[in-house]
């Protein structure tokens with residue numbers, strides 16, 4: 255009979271059995287304790303897990319929280335030892351991709367970590383009720399309002415422990431994240447449009463002495479009345495297509511479980527023009543729907559005649575041309591000059607180049623109608639002959 259069998263069956267051996275059981279349990283408990291503590295120190299997250307967390311450690315080391323343990327935020331607050339151990343088991347499957355370097359990058363691209371992190375993680379150290387928050391100059395912030403609405407800390411402070419500004423990622427395929435402490439990110443909820451979740455008026459977040467105009471608007475060619483205005487048009491078109499591709503990017507994610515009570519998208523999906531401008535601001539100035547409808551190039555005479563001021567805002571080259579329909583000449587008679595009407599100058603062009611080029615569009619009788627009968631006769635002629 256083996257020694258083990260005797261130990262288990264003979265009553266005389268019972269004290270010895272109890273002793274051995276005690277030894278085994280103690281060793282086991284010590285192992286669990288050591289491995290739990292061991293796997294909770296930053297060295298474990300960043301040392302052997304090395305490779306996989308190289309980038310996250312790099313950002314962490316640039317943060318204001320560098321003195322903390324990773325588990326302060328990434329493991330439940332005041333968890334019972336059992337929860338703590340279960341939490342370890344939950345991430346055990348991550349060990350294989352880590353060892354075999356088959357982990358997927360970019361990590362946390364859809365921000366599920368920020369969306370899911372509970373406030374206790376932060377309020378265990380920060381009590382905003384007894385702290386006066388000092389904001390940067392020019393920024394007004396109200397923490398209480400958001401707490402009441404159930405907006406979590408990491409809905410805004412998502413990169414507080416992993417700032418990415420001056421960091422070059424080393425892992426192939428890793429990419430930087432959105433930072434929700436920028437104005438566009440506030441406009442995931444705030445907006446100037448009616449019926450928004452939260453207000454978008456500048457004065458809600460900026461004091462009266464704050465310069466509200468961004469640097470881009472001071473660039474030459476951004477907008478100049480009767481001059482170069484293509485700057486804002488190009489920026490607007492670029493922004494529209496950027497937002498369209500961001501929408502595709504966001505549509506690629508499985509739905510993230512929000513802790514939020516409020517519906518909140520991604521910062522990249524926010525069109526920056528419409529954070530500071532209500533859509534009406536643009537159409538008020540354009541005066542018509544933009545871009546021009548299809549076929550407009552060949553059929554715009556009527557629209558131009560009905561609403562000449564709107565056309566003039568974009569097509570007139572001077573205040574002079576912005577009156578009535580004189581702006582038509584900017585395109586139709588490129589030889590015209592912005593400072594004079596075409597009537598005042600058309601004959602100078604004819605004297606140099608002759609009238610032949612004019613007859614590409616005009617019937618000679620158009621000219622003579624005016625020369626003989628005066629402008630009224632010309633207008634009558636135009637009406638009867640549809641401009642030819």
Ligand code: HEC
Pocket residue numbers: 296299300307310311314319322323324325326327328361362364365366367368369371408411412413414415416431432
């Ligand atoms: C002060 C709280 C805090 C501490 C401490 C902290 N993190 Fe994070 N961590 C976060 C938050 C919040 C996110 C979510 C960021 C997001 O979704 O934009 C995050 C994200 C991550 C991610 C996902 C990748 C990324 O950059 O979004 C990894 C991996 C990570 N942390 C590892 C670590 C490691 C390793 C440590 C310790 C060296 C650590 N964290 C310490 C709060 C913290």
Ligand code: HEC
Pocket residue numbers: 317318319322326327371375376377378379380407408411414
């Ligand atoms: C273990 C304690 C601890 C935890 C957990 C913690 N912080 Fe901090 N935090 C600090 C300390 C210490 C400082 C530096 C001194 C200060 O400003 O209070 C700091 C600084 C800050 C600052 C100001 C500096 C900066 O980088 O902007 C913000 C904002 C902040 N923490 C937000 C958070 C958020 C959000 C969380 C939760 C994701 C969090 N903290 C979790 C201890 C903590």
Ligand code: HEC
Pocket residue numbers: 373376377380382387388389390391393395397400401405406407408409410411
């Ligand atoms: C709606 C967005 C938002 C939410 C939600 C939010 N904060 Fe803030 N927080 C800000 C802004 C904006 C500032 C001012 C930052 C600046 O101007 O530099 C700030 C400032 C702070 C500061 C002060 C930093 C300093 O340098 O003094 C701390 C600490 C802080 N927040 C912690 C928290 C904690 C903890 C929570 C969750 C209970 C939280 N915040 C929720 C937007 C937010």
Ligand code: HEC
Pocket residue numbers: 394395396399400403405409410434435436437439440441442443444451452453458459514516518
């Ligand atoms: C998740 C949605 C959400 C995000 C993101 C968010 N807010 Fe808010 N904010 C709200 C809601 C909701 C209110 C309350 C609106 C109300 O009372 O009508 C609010 C109100 C405010 C107010 C008070 C306005 C007032 O009426 O006086 C300030 C200031 C403010 N937010 C600043 C910010 C800043 C700065 C950011 C970005 C750093 C931000 N918010 C991001 C949802 C959000």
Ligand code: HEC
Pocket residue numbers: 393435436437438440441444453454455456457458459460465466467468469529530531
């Ligand atoms: C919900 C809060 C909020 C509202 C409302 C808001 N802002 Fe901001 N704004 C911010 C925050 C936060 C920053 C600083 C972060 C950044 O630079 O993006 C900022 C920065 C700016 C800046 C400097 C950065 C830049 O892009 O040049 C300008 C200019 C500005 N805001 C203009 C405006 C104007 C104009 C309005 C009103 C139409 C407005 N803001 C409304 C939160 C807000």
Ligand code: HEC
Pocket residue numbers: 466467468471476477486487489490493526527528529530531
């Ligand atoms: C950070 C806020 C902010 C953003 C973002 C912004 N604007 Fe503006 N914009 C302003 C302010 C403030 C004015 C001056 C408004 C006024 O005079 O009523 C202005 C004025 C303008 C004007 C009138 C001409 C001028 O320069 O005064 C145009 C055109 C314009 N913006 C287009 C755009 C377009 C297009 C975008 C997006 C590519 C954009 N803006 C983004 C704040 C902003």
Ligand code: HEC
Pocket residue numbers: 477481482483484486487488490491527528531535536537539540544545546567568
């Ligand atoms: C102060 C008047 C004014 C305002 C305000 C204004 N625009 Fe314009 N917009 C113009 C002018 C003038 C042009 C013609 C530009 C050119 O070709 O030089 C134009 C042209 C454009 C075009 C090009 C149209 C095309 O078919 O190529 C786009 C796009 C555009 N604007 C977008 C915007 C957006 C978006 C806003 C609001 C954020 C805005 N604009 C606000 C005056 C304005």
Ligand code: HEC
Pocket residue numbers: 539540541542544545546550551552554555557558561562564565566567568569
């Ligand atoms: C917001 C500025 C804006 C307004 C207002 C506007 N246009 Fe234009 N228009 C443009 C721009 C920019 C182009 C060139 C790009 C394009 O084809 O969309 C253009 C192109 C055209 C063309 C085609 C020219 C060619 O060579 O093919 C015609 C014709 C025209 N506009 C007529 C008009 C008339 C008539 C009106 C008034 C009903 C008007 N536009 C109002 C900005 C404007």
Ligand code: HEC
Pocket residue numbers: 551552553554555558559562565569579581582583584585586640641
């Ligand atoms: C942005 C430049 C532009 C402006 C401004 C413009 N036009 Fe034109 N227009 C054109 C071009 C280009 C054509 C030639 C289109 C074609 O046949 O392909 C044209 C053709 C025409 C035609 C002849 C259409 C046909 O049947 O072939 C008429 C009539 C006309 N324009 C009237 C006007 C009037 C009236 C105005 C001012 C209210 C005006 N246009 C302003 C560019 C312009």
Ligand code: HEC
Pocket residue numbers: 580582586587596597600601603604609611612613614615616636641
């Ligand atoms: C590309 C076609 C085109 C060519 C080429 C052209 N015109 Fe015109 N012209 C027009 C259109 C369109 C109008 C506007 C007709 C209307 O009022 O409906 C016009 C109007 C005029 C007017 C009346 C302007 C006013 O303010 O009432 C004169 C004068 C004129 N053209 C002279 C000329 C002369 C001279 C030439 C040759 C140097 C010439 N045109 C070449 C298309 C053309």
Ligand code: HEC
Pocket residue numbers: 597598600601604605609612613616620621622624625628629632
């Ligand atoms: C809307 C009326 C009008 C139309 C249409 C018109 N003209 Fe004229 N034209 C005038 C007026 C008015 C003068 C005299 C200008 C002055 O002396 O200031 C003039 C003068 C001239 C002269 C100089 C005559 C001289 O004796 O010095 C020539 C050449 C001329 N036009 C050519 C044309 C041609 C070619 C067309 C057609 C393609 C045309 N005009 C269409 C109004 C018109």
